[in-house]
Amino acid sequence: FCRAYPEIELEIAASDEMVDLANGGFDAGIRLGQFVAPDMVAVRLTPPFSFVVVGSPDYFEHHGYPAHVEDLRHHACLRLRRSNGAIAPWSFVDGNETIEAIVSGPLIAHDYPTLLGAAMQGVGLAQTPRPIAEGPIAQGKLKPVLEGLSATTPxxxxxHPGKRQVLPKLRAFIDHLKSAG
Incomplete structure (x- = not known):
């Protein structure tokens, strides 16, 4: 985008906090679909994807594989702390039923790459977005489990706010993202 539009100054502020665009002085934000307020205009950047529970081959060799969500209470589960301070439950879907599993384990992190790295080191199991786990899975560094129960995000x-007129710089950015995707 910066090469295509050198006259536009792009500032990116990365945070896991649920920032209010207007109060934060932002033109737009990027979030998982379930966290976009209904009064916002949403532009899809990715297709829907699932969350996957992964562990290293070494971890499974020493601790076995969970066959059911209930089995997770006997495993070291690596957890995510959300920006509001809460520990994120692990979500699963069994038919039409959503299951929120409260898990425990030796590590809490604030981001998925840290959880993924710890899982690759054999520290425990992690539930992460499938797109970031696909590389390590393909390389044999991680193995997925409980795949038939994976929760999916939109x-x-x-x-961005549903204003009548979108600023030209934001329109250029949206159009650029659409053409790159």
Missing amino acids: GVFLY
């Missing part, structure tokens, strides 16, 4: 969206 995907990642750029969102």
Whole structure:
């Protein structure tokens, strides 16, 4: 985008906090679809994707494989702390039923790459977005489990207030993202 539009100054502020665009002085944000407010205009950036529970071959060799969500209470589960301070439960879907599993384990992190790295080191199991786990799975560094119960997110969206007129710089950015995707 910066090469295509050198006259536009792009500032990116990365945070896991649920920032209010207007109060934060932002033109747009990027979030998982389930966290975009209904009064916002949403532009899809990714297709829907699932969350996958993964562990290293070494971890499974020493601790076995969980066959059911209930088995997770006997495993070291690596957890995510959300920006509001809460520990994120692990979500699963069994038919039409959503299951929120409260898990425990030796590590809490604030981001998925840290959880993924710890899982690759054999520290425990992690539940992460499938797209970031696909490389390590393909390389044999991680193995997925409980795949038939994976929860799915609508995907990642750029969102902005539903104003009548979108600023030209934001319109250029949205159009650039759409053409690159």
